[in-house]
Amino acid sequence: MSSIEVIFDKCIGCGLCVKACPFAAIELVDKKAVINEKCTYCGACVDACKKYQAIVITRHTFEKHDVTQYKGICVYAEHRHGKLSSVVAEIIGAALKLKNILKVPTSAILLGHNVKPLAEEILSYGVDEVWMIDNPKIGDFAEDIQAGLVTQVILEKKPEIFLGGGTIFGRSLLPKVASNIGTGLTADCTELEIDPETKLLKQTRPAFGGNIMATILCQYHRPQMATVRHKVMKEAAKTDSTQGKIIEMNHIPVPDPVIEVLEFVQEESETVNLADADFIISGGRGIKDPKNFALIQELAKAVGGAVGASRAAVDAGWIPYSHQVGQTGKTVNPKIYIACGISGAIQHLAGMKGSDIIIAINSDPEAPIFDVAHFGIVGDLFEVVPELLKQING
Amino acid sequence: MNIVVCIKQVPDTTDVKINPETNTLIREGVESIINPFDAYAIEEGVRLKEKYGGTVNVLSMGPPQVDASLREAISLGADEAYLLTDRTFAGADTLATAYTLAAGIRKIGDVDIILMGRQAIDGDTGQVGPEVAENLDIPHVTDIRKIEQIDDQGSIYLERLLEEGYVRLKTKLPVVITVVKEINEPRLPSLKGKMLAKKKEINTWSAKDVEVNEKRLGLTGSPTQVVKIFTPPKPAGGKVFDGDIKDSVGKLLRELRASGILMGSEKGDE
Structure with missing residues (x-):
């Protein structure tokens, strides 16, 4: 299990950690730091105690994935009423930028009915492969069945990075996928980059209503998943010559949806x-x-x-x-x-x-x-x- | 109708400052409250109980002081309160949080509806709802602005807010529902509710009290790791025009043109 420990021999009772702790989780008892149950392992105290190195966090991780098996950058191609959502060109743009550093193939997962024209549109952005399931049961708002399908495609194809739009649909679908696979997911990222040394995806996002930014890593689990805030990343440009290909994955069975769409209402204005x-x-x-x-x-x-x-x-x-x-x-x-x-x-x-x-x-x-x-x-x-x-x- | 409302205790303001020396959040002097979105979920749970009968159970994971928020939920009409609290839960990301909450929901047992706010105002992720649903292997619907009705067959009719409008959906219980502010207007606590909340026994569960794999809890069960926290850069010195209005508007448009930010008719598309 993970733990946080104060090494009493090294602790001089200076109280720097007490001040640094954002959760009021450290008290001084008999001139030694004592950590209470409010601690969230944020690590602020460890930084504050650099000089004495009296606080140590031991981080264990459950069931690590074999990360070497995962390769490539994949995006989720959200679409509605026969059109790709505008966020798709943006996340493809982000994926192509990451590809320049990682030198790995890019792909998109496309689920729906009669979606081949959308697959071709995706390829025109310079994506290497579209992994497509075409089935009349897959409706526009069906994250109930889509989550299972996306999971199976990912487990079969094993991309190291999987990105979705930070839309209402994307932010509903991707958590279900991440939980299904047992990997991490960073919400609503505004910045994505590859760490030059570790090749890990550095995911930066606003929290506390945009008052702070946090950079997040997913070290031992794959894929590294993120939803990307709409209108932040630069859109990929369409090209005339497409070299990518469409891979049909219709061998994956499509279950019956449990969520039924009764009516879609476009707001009048x-x-x-x-x-x-x-x-x-x-x-x-x-x-x-x-x-x-x-x-x-x-x-x-x-x-x-x-x-x-x-x-x-x-x-x-x-x-x-x-x-x-x-x-x-x-x-x-x-x-x-x-x-x-x-x-x-x-x-x-x-x-x-x-x-x-x-x-x-x-x-x-x-x-x-x-x-x-x-x-x-x-x-x-x-x-x-x-x-x-x-x-x-x- | 057995209803569970998951709530999170959050700092009372989004005006969180960073200590520039230590690069950490300063939460000093900031009160804790029930996440505002979760307040709508509590109210919706109580309304469903009033309409269809049943029990409203409110569930949270966190340190012992979350007790206060659970009592507040009781004062707002919830019947039972459960707190998952244990050192091994600490440091959880959304995956580990959802795993733990799902274990609590299973222990409450025979749940028809799980309600929560669309996101917490501190983390802003909105991921815990769908992840709880996945753990329980039941469907979820996010951003619900209206629960129309629940019929005798256990079908529930909902309205979900979208970017460009809304969609009416039907699904089967049990289901996880995340709600937006539009869904209702939460009531104030009643005097009777407040009295009840004071005396109420809060069911407190540690890791041993629920069925969990310890490796999936807290920091150990969290694939994501925050490696850096920083304050976003401020916009570089804004220009404010406070003279004659015609003049100000002219200056503004000139600035926008000069910096290549075109507007409306100047794009030539009007």
């Missing part, structure tokens, strides 16, 4: 798909009245963007929850995010801090939104937005 939008215009408390969201809509239309909202606007009932950006809503990464009348509470920032460019419009120059904004205009949004529209429409 096209301005709700915050995940795919390059521009998002958001309104907050400063909008004052539900009618005034029309102004935000107008700006969104003018730039071809989607409409977002702060929690305050949603809780006031001015706009549906599906528009909410923030910790208890959606996390978005558009090219441009325009916050209109949003003060910038921590919880809101957690959902939009990853945007390439943040523009704040607020009448209060002290509003915290200006701290994260690349550009800001201090002024009444009811004057600023119409002026913006006027000058954009020129």
Whole structure:
């Protein structure tokens, strides 16, 4: 079993570890560090005690996989209504970058019915192989059966890295696969790189609402799995000459689904798909009245963007929850995010801090939104937005 | 209806600071609360009980102080509380956490519905729900915004939030459901609930009390390892225009053009 131990002979009772511990899990008893049950093995104390080396973590790992058997980088090709999700080109882009370092083949797992054209599209991005199961039982929202199928493909083909989109579907499917295989999975990564020495996949992701970043390794289990945040990685480019091939894996039996789709409802307004939008215009408390969201809509239309909202606007009932950006809503990464009348509470920032460019419009120059904004205009949004529209429409 | 709600105790704010010297989280002075998404799961569990009868069991894994969050869940209408606490559970990633929670759910026994929030606000992974389902070998549905009904045949009708709309689904019990905020508005604890919560006996289970392979627990059972924690870089000095509005808007658009960030009509596609 893993353990954490204080070597009393080396501990001088300086208390540096007590200060370093984020979980208040260390106390000084008779001038010696004593670790209590709040400890999560984070290792902060070990770093703090570099000088005396009095704290030692012994890390054991269950049933290590034979990692040498696994080769190649595989992505999950999510699709819906006959179209590849836009995140697929992004994770292929990430996979091709990793391939340059690792010099291993790339592949994609594609499950569905009549999906051959999608397989060809995937190959056009420069992927070496598409592992395809084509079966009428595999519906668009069937992670119940897809998880088992993906698992079997992976166990047969043994890729060392398996990536999926950080979409609602991907973040539901991949955990089930990881658990099935008994390997690690890192959620919603914003950075992937190969460690030059160990060749391990360094997976970096935001946590605590984007306030900290963590880099995570999966050393002894395969594949190293990650979901990748939408709109962060650069898309792979399509090429005319494709050399990859489609490998049909229809020998894997497809079970009957236990989840039945009754109805798919596309939200009426096209301005709700915050995940795919390059521009998002958001309104907050400063909008004052539900009618005034029309102004935000107008700006969104003018730039071809989607409409977002702060929690305050949603809780006031001015706009549906599906528009909410923030910790208890959606996390978005558009090219441009325009916050209109949003003060910038921590919880809101957690959902939009990853945007390439943040523009704040607020009448209060002290509003915290200006701290994260690349550009800001201090002024009444009811004057600023119409002026913006006027000058954009020129 | 035997319902289990899995909850996580988290720090009360996402405004977590990093100690630049030690590169670790400063949680000093930060209160612990029930993960906000899990509060919706508790409320939904209580509503299902009110509609269909049954028991709401609330389950958590963590250090002994999670007791306080479980008592809060009782005050909000849960009937029974279970705490999985043991040194060997510490350092668990989502795989080991789900494995341990699943063992607790099996020990509670004959469970129809397992509810939890779509993700915890500290880890932000959303992985534990699907991983618990896999451990129990039952289906899961994530991001549920509405439980429409449960019929006599044990079928459950749900609405799942998607990026571009929603989808109505039907599946069979037992099932793991993760919920979004839209699903309900949690009630406040009642006075009676608070009194009950004070006296309630919290069932506390160690590794020995549940059927587990010790190697799958905590740090030992965790394939992933955090090797570095750091603060993300701040955006380099934002430009704020606070003069005449027409002027400010003009300056903003000029800046955006100058840095090659095109907007709307300037792309020529309007």
